[in-house]
Amino acid sequence: MQILDPQEMNEADRLAAAGGVTTLQLMRNAGAAVARVAFERFPDHSRIDVLCGPGNNGGDGFVAARLLRQSGCDVRVWQNAPARPGSDADQVAREWDGDVGTLAEFQPDVRALVIDALYGAGLSRALAGDDLAAIQRIRQNGCRVLAVDLPSGVSGATGAVLGYALKADCTVTFFRKKPGHLLYPGRELCGALVLADIGISDAVLHLIKPGLWENGPALWQPHLPKPNATAHKYRRGHVAVLSGGATSSGAARLAAEAAARAGAGAVTVLSPPAALLPNAAHLTATMLRRVEDAAAARTFIGERKVASVVCGPGFGTGDWHGSMVASLLRVNETALVLDADAITLLARDPGLLQDRPTEAAPSIVLTPHEGEFGRLFPDLAADTALSKVDRARLAARRAQAVVILKGPDTVVAASDGRAAINSNGTVWLATAGSGDVLAGIVAALIAGGMPPFGAACAAVWVHAEAGREEGFGLTAEDLPQAARRVLARLISR
Ligand SMILES: NC(=O)C1=CN([C@@H]2O[C@H](COP(=O)(O)OP(=O)(O)OC[C@H]3O[C@@H](n4cnc5c(N)ncnc54)[C@H](OP(=O)(O)O)[C@@H]3O)[C@@H](O)[C@H]2O)[C@H](O)CC1
Ligand SMILES: [K+]
Secondary structure, X not given: OEOOOHHHHHHHHHHHHHOOOOHHHHHHHHXXXXXXHHHHHOOOOOEXXXXXXXXXXXXXXXXXXXXXXXXXXXXXXXXXXXXXOOOHHHHHHHHOOOOEEEHHHXXXXXXXXXEEEOOOOOOOOOOOHHHHHHHHHHHHHOOEEEEEOOOOOEOOOOOOEOOOOOOOOEXXXXXXXXXXXXXXXXXXXXXXXXXXXXXXXXXXXXXXXXXXXXXXXXXXXXXXXXXXXOOOOOOOOEEEEEOOOHHHOHHHHHHHHHHHHOOOOEEEEEEOHHHHHHHHHHOOOOEEEEOOOHHHHHHHHHHOOOOEEEEOOOOOOOHHHHHHHHHHOOOOOOEEEEOHHHHHHHHHOOHHHHOOOOOOOOOEEEOOOHHHHHHHOHHHHHOOOOOHHHHHHXXXXXXXXXXXXXXXXXXXXXXXXXXXXXXXXXXXXXXXXXXXXXXXHHHHHHHOOOOHHHHHHHHHHHHHHHHHHHOOOOOHHHHHHHHHHHHHHHHHO
């Protein structure tokens, strides 16, 4: 499903209004959705404190307050500043027939539900004064909180906290999710997220053309590689994985195993002479090839029609490894998945990425975690105004690559601006070797014919789903088989 940034959401409102649904009606629908969720999710709370800000977020709060009172709840409204005269929020505030206390007077009661309608998409600076004090009182008191659109203090555009923010049990948002609902820390502060229909037609999306999605099968499932009955193993894609030295060859084997389990027809580990023995001792279905230097690797890749190469897991960062990466960047028609040590090598010599001949260059997928990203793109990492999506997009454009910026809220970005935020991650994936498996899955899906952005999105989702299914105590060795099961289900659907 598409995700809208605050500007695109404003555009959706404007287009809806042009189509005949007034902004006042949208506000009434939004407030009604909040009241409905309060009833459904917090049935034991007959006392409700609604905190209203000066903008439309506060307007939604006034609508909800009136409906909840009409339904028999004991509702009190607290306001920090009046709505602008003549605005929609002013109109619905006038329809509220109860008292309005000042936010400074508000004392949270742990038995009451707090509806947070202070600030939503229009938050423009850090909370201060009475707002900050009220939010601190609520957090100390431990009341249940239902947030309207966003917990106050969370940026809808980036998920960042501007100074201090409320932590909600549940957040109701409207029409489409915003980046701040899926990017940390906002994601955690939202609690359970409810998406409400407020009467905006999906047709407006054809005009807005948002380039950001929540990652999920709808985005790429039709493009998953599905071999036909006569497919030769090389047609199903040949993946090569470069091994590191004798004592660090396990990471390459994990990536190779993952590529095989993710459907690659053939997988070859390309091993420096020193690591041949440990690789030979462990590999069975995966082929093994000795490569002394970059020229040997390139010859093999060309002759054996390798469709994608994984380089980086446990690879090494010496001169030999640097010349291998430099050489791979000049191989045509073979996609490269560059992870771990390969990213360190690129960071050491940024010219490698920038100077490559674009017309003949291979498709590249970079898979940095935040630390590696900071080494490769230090200026983007240091710019605190950028969201994780912005950083991944800018990096993808600069590198002319697909960037998988890993973390609990992994972002995948393409050089043309398309991006997806992953939301099915699990804490159990933060384990040694997990990234090696991801790199192998990406390579297998590209080798099977998926375009790199779709392959990267699919691999990230499948990898996370595999992690969820394995759960507690998983090790990276468990992930390839679990990923195979996830992919098998998706392909047979
Ligand atoms: N289609 C929809 O999704 C709809 C959403 N609705 C709701 O509208 C809000 C967005 O409303 P908006 O009026 O744009 O913004 P807010 O209500 O969030 O806040 C704007 C006002 O708050 C002031 N502000 C911002 N930050 C602070 C702060 N830290 N301290 C004090 N005051 C602050 C801001 O002042 P400025 O000086 O920055 O102008 C504004 O006065 C959305 O979240 C939904 O809840 C519609 O109801 C229906 C359609
Ligand atoms: K809010």
